Amino acid sequence: MLSYPTVRASLIFFAVAIAGLLFADIAITASNPWRDLGNFFLGVVTPNFFSSEGLMTALLRTVAFAFVGVALGSFFGFLLALVYRLLPVRIFCAFIRAIHELFWALIFLQFFGFHPLTGVLAIAIPYSGIFAKVYSEILEEADPEPRRLLPPGTGMVAAFLYARIPDCWDQMRTYTAYRLECGLRSSAILGFVGLPTLGFYLESSFSQGLYSDAGAMLILFYVLIASIPLWVRPKLLPIYILAAPFFLGEGLPIVWGNVERFFTEDIIPAPLRGDEGLTGLLPWLNDLMINEALPGIWNTILLTQIALVATGILALLAFPLISNHFGGPVRRTSGHVFLVIARSTPEYILAYILLQLWGPSMLPAVVALALHNGGIIGHLIGRQTNNIRLRPDAPAGFNRYTWELVPRVYRSFLAFLFYRWEIIMRETAILGILGIYTLGFYVDSAIQNIRFDRAMVLILITALLNIGVDALGRYIRRKLALQTMPTC
Amino acid sequence: MALNLIRKFVASSLLFMTAASANAETFVFTAIPDEDETKLVERFRGVADYLSEQLDVEVRYIPVKSYAAAVSAFRNNQVQLAWFGGLSGVQARRLVPGSEAIAQGVEDEAFQTYFIANTSAGIEPAQELAELEDELRGKTFTFGSKGSTSGRLMPEFHIRDTFGEAPEDFFGRVGFSGNHTRTLRLVEAGTYEVGALNFQVWQKELEDGNIDTNAVQVIWETPAYPDYQWTIRGDVNERFGDGFKARVKEALLALDDKALLESFPRSGFIPASNEDYEPIRKTAEEIGILD
Numbered sequence: 148m149l150s151y152p153t154v155r156a157s158l159i160f161f162a163v164a165i166a167g168l169l170f171a172d173i174a175i176t177a178s179n180p181w182r183d184l185g186n187f188f189l190g191v192v193t194p195n196f197f198s199s200e201g202l203m204t205a206l207l208r209t210v211a212f213a214f215v216g217v218a219l220g221s222f223f224g225f226l227l228a229l230v231y232r233l234l235p236v237r238i239f240c241a242f243i244r245a246i247h248e249l250f251w252a253l254i255f256l257q258f259f260g261f262h263p264l265t266g267v268l269a270i271a272i273p274y275s276g277i278f279a280k281v282y283s284e285i286l287e288e289a290d291p292e293p294r295r296l297l298p299p300g301t302g303m304v305a306a307f308l309y310a311r312i313p314d315c316w317d318q319m320r321t322y323t324a325y326r327l328e329c330g331l332r333s334s335a336i337l338g339f340v341g342l343p344t345l346g347f348y349l350e351s352s353f354s355q356g357l358y359s360d361a362g363a364m365l366i367l368f369y370v371l372i373a374s375i376p377l378w379v380r381p382k383l384l385p386i387y388i389l390a391a392p393f394f395l396g397e398g399l400p401i402v403w404g405n406v407e408r409f410f411t412e413d414i415i416p417a418p419l420r421g422d423e424g425l426t427g428l429l430p431w432l433n434d435l436m437i438n439e440a441l442p443g444i445w446n447t448i449l450l451t452q453i454a455l456v457a458t459g460i461l462a463l464l465a466f467p468l469i470s471n472h473f474g475g476p477v478r479r480t481s482g483h484v485f486l487v488i489a490r491s492t493p494e495y496i497l498a499y500i501l502l503q504l505w506g507p508s509m510l511p512a513v514v515a516l517a518l519h520n521g522g523i524i525g526h527l528i529g530r531q532t533n534n535i536r537l538r539p540d541a542p543a544g545f546n547r548y549t550w551e552l553v554p555r556v557y558r559s560f561l562a563f564l565f566y567r568w569e570i571i572m573r574e575t576a577i578l579g580i581l582g583i584y585t586l587g588f589y590v591d592s593a594i595q596n597i598r599f600d601r602a603m604v605l606i607l608i609t610a611l612l613n614i615g616v617d618a619l620g621r622y623i624r625r626k627l628a629l630q631t632m633p634t635c
Numbered sequence: 636m637a638l639n640l641i642r643k644f645v646a647s648s649l650l651f652m653t654a655a656s657a658n659a660e661t662f663v664f665t666a667i668p669d670e671d672e673t674k675l676v677e678r679f680r681g682v683a684d685y686l687s688e689q690l691d692v693e694v695r696y697i698p699v700k701s702y703a704a705a706v707s708a709f710r711n712n713q714v715q716l717a718w719f720g721g722l723s724g725v726q727a728r729r730l731v732p733g734s735e736a737i738a739q740g741v742e743d744e745a746f747q748t749y750f751i752a753n754t755s756a757g758i759e760p761a762q763e764l765a766e767l768e769d770e771l772r773g774k775t776f777t778f779g780s781k782g783s784t785s786g787r788l789m790p791e792f793h794i795r796d797t798f799g800e801a802p803e804d805f806f807g808r809v810g811f812s813g814n815h816t817r818t819l820r821l822v823e824a825g826t827y828e829v830g831a832l833n834f835q836v837w838q839k840e841l842e843d844g845n846i847d848t849n850a851v852q853v854i855w856e857t858p859a860y861p862d863y864q865w866t867i868r869g870d871v872n873e874r875f876g877d878g879f880k881a882r883v884k885e886a887l888l889a890l891d892d893k894a895l896l897e898s899f900p901r902s903g904f905i906p907a908s909n910e911d912y913e914p915i916r917k918t919a920e921e922i923g924i925l926d
Contacts, residue, residue: 176775176808178755178825256704260713261697341700350700351672354817399663399697399713417926506826507810582810595703595781596924597726 152627153561157459164456167449173513176506183504190358191365198360202348206367207394209344212263212337213330214391216270220330221323223271224278231283244276245569245613247577248333249495250587250606252340253594258409260402263395266342270333274326281322289314327379328372332493335368339495339580343396349496353503365492372491413599420600435601439593440608443579443586447612450509450585451572454516458571459564461521463553465489466529472537472547486529489522494574495581502581512578516571524563528556562629569617576609586612661693662686662875665709666718667702669783670836671816678898679718685895689886692875702782706730715871716883721746721784721862721915722924728909729925733869736909737884739861740901744911746862747834748785748793750855751819756828760854764797767855772798776806777827779818784862784915786815790831792918793857816840823851833862839900860914864907 148154177183196202230236252269259265293310338346345364352360379387412420418427467473468482494515501511532552541551579587586609593602664686666679679696687694697714699705702723708714710730719727728734752758758770779786794802803809810827812818815836822830823846837853840846865887872879887904890896896903919925 172808176826178753183824257707258711260708260711339700341704347700354813355671355673356820399708402712405711506821507808592781595701597703597706597730598926 153557156623156627157561160452160459161456164453167453171449171453172508173510174506174508175510176508177504180505186356187358187362187500187504190360191362193359194363194366195357195359196363196367198352198357198363201343202364202367204396205338205343205345205348206371208342208396209331209334209338209368210371211391211394212266212270212342212344213327213334214387215267215395216334217274217323217327217330218388218391219267219271220274221278221326223275225282227275227279228282228286231279236279240276240279241614241617242276242610244273244280245573245610245617246273246606247573247609248273249336249340249577249580250590250609252337252342253590253602254606256340257413257594257599258405260399260405261341262398262401264401265398266334266337266344267395269337270330274330278323278326282319285315285318285322286311324375324379328375328491331368331372332491336493336495339499343398346496350499353500365496369488369491373487409599414603416600416604417598432604435604439589439601440586440605442584443589443605444608444612446509446583447572447576447579447585447609450512450516450578450583451568451575451616453509454513454520454571454575455564455568457513457517458520458524458567459560461517462524462528462560462564465521465525466532466556467548467552469526469529470532470552472532472535472552473544482529486522486526489518490526492519494519495577498578498583499581502583507582509583512575512581512583515578516574520567520571524560524567527563528560531556531559558627558629561627562624565620565624565629568620569613572616573613576612661695662690662716662871663695663697663714664716664718665697665699665705665714667705667720667723667780667782668699669702669720669780669786669814669833671814672698674816674898678895681892681895681898682890685890685892686883686886689889690875690879690882702780706782709734709866709868712868712870715868715874717866719864719866720782721860721864721912722788722919723782723784724864724866725912725916725919726782726925727866728912731868734866735869735880736864736866736907736912737880738887738904739864739907739911740899741903741905742835742901743862743864743907744905745859746785747859748789748831748857749834749837749853750790750829750831750857751822751837751851752829752854753822753825753827753851754849755825758829758854760852764793764855768798771829772805773807774828775808775810775826776802777810777812777818777821777830778802779811779815779832780813781811783815783833784860785833786818786831787811788915788919788922788924789857789860792922795922819846819851823847825850829854835900860918861911862915864912865904 149158227236227240231240248269251272252265255265255268259268289311293314294306297306297310335345335349338344338348339350341347345368349361349364352358352364416428416431418424418431421427465482465486469479469486471479474482497515497518498512501515505511532555535552535555537547537551541547576586579585579589580591582588586605590602590605590609593599593605664679664683666675668675676696676698679698683694683696697708699708702720705717705719706723706727709717709727717727724736728736750764756770756774758767761767778790781787791802794800794805798805806829808827812821812827812830815832818830818832819836819840821827834856837846841848867880867883871883884906888906890904916925
């Protein structure tokens, strides 16, 4: 079995994660974590929907920010996709999507402040980068046949509209709808840094132990996401997109002088701003690298590798929950509910909840990342197994799982997992804001100390790390000849 | 439902378009989020009502999620007045030339940090921090917010000063709870064995009967230092009329609503100046939080 490259790759990653566990800070530090967890679930089953006057407004704002952000992102992403073969465009897109929405929000908060533009751009910018990549992949895979059949002299625009778009339209629509769901999640967590979306109220109720209020917000959020097929209709979309900008709230007016100041003063490294000049820059960078960047990078990589393997294990354990090859309808329904909840809850919120309940360590982050990403991958490969037809005399139960199904879905499972590697790392970095010592922790500390020059260097390092992992993930997928699917 | 939606749509689009002009006359203030949000909103809505009555302009309080967000909003002129801690006030006034500390609480002249411990850690209260070296070493410890004076700056200063080590080297695990109420809850619950918090929050919670004294106790009190203050931007007179700054100061000093003061909790407000906070600036520079 060791001769299979996929098995070897899996074992190497597994070994790295086990070695990582020796260095990682994994512990439950709360003295009574199960009581707290019990109180939390009690809160979820006794939700209080009338806690905050602002709850409905917050829900409306969450939807509005998601619509405006995703609409702008898909528009500019589409334009970028048309010129995606140019190397500078590809680098630009890789860069803007390597920076997490929350980091973008933290940057814009410094000069736009609490203006709706902060939230809109925080979603639209990274999403443009993602849309550009995925749209261009879809367009590239379009069937070239129709174009060859066009009469000579057909204009470029006409050829594009009539021969390329129709073939890609369905896939692009499906992907955009999926991104809208992601947009709702992104929009919700922007509240954690102060924008008027759901996360704002969720954080307040949670930190005060008002679990029934928090439970109500989570339930509303699940209903919102689960009901997307009901209220997001193609015919209603233009209305939503036109109306959404008016529901972003008024915020506070932008003072344009702040924008100039941010770019010409705030983010200039302190020694250059002062009188030390270039001679001071090296010690400054050195100090930043040794005390903040390197520990941050180390912890980010450590946590990412552990979470990646945990995600894989959870996905493999969870896919039978919705597979037709096992259990009855009752188990599959509850399996569905579990997986929908796991993948609908943003990692950030899951990690926040678990940190409150278990105390600080890497454990809540690993569990949160594994639940969310494992839920997504488990759902995808579980659905895939439903298309597999087994012989009538195929073994049942555990043997069916190990000898029939896992080998058949293993390659696409690995493809999904390596595809999400970069996403897991992006999230790992951002979870530092919650107090785990990854790069986000040091970014947040720099911002809390009003040192935007340091924050920008650290965000830049985070982006480069993500780009590196993305490239490595692509290299491994190519080496193992794994199909990639942009719908993950 | 549909009618309601349309009404909301029109209302919010009007708001959206008139936001700039409406805000030009609104005096906006904020406060560092040092305690539970419900408490802050209640407290500062009261202050907003009081100020708007006294000053005859529309006054609005906006809640923020972090100390830095309060400083940034002040610096960006999206708020003109703020209730800062010692450190956030120093940061804000450095960034906004001409801004001034105008009033502080009576208690803020001599503020203190309490070190608290979960009783299961078995640490006996002491007069000097140095006496606790053996008991404290290797324990888990939580600060409040990263930008807090009483929850971060002063405790970190005393830890470094007394033990000659950075907190993360001295303690087994160091966290930032986010605010003082949360520090109290986390140490009370045993998530962290030791923590440091604003002494006013401790005393108020104790008076209100919200602390399980069998689970958590004060183990050390810091020497006194200056803390919270109201800071106002230097350019408010140009925007709100001559003498506006003086009127704000007067209104704050004259505030005698018992319930409102109780919610801070302060017994009253007294004049303050930028110089009062020099010790805080020096401490922050010493431990490297300020350049």
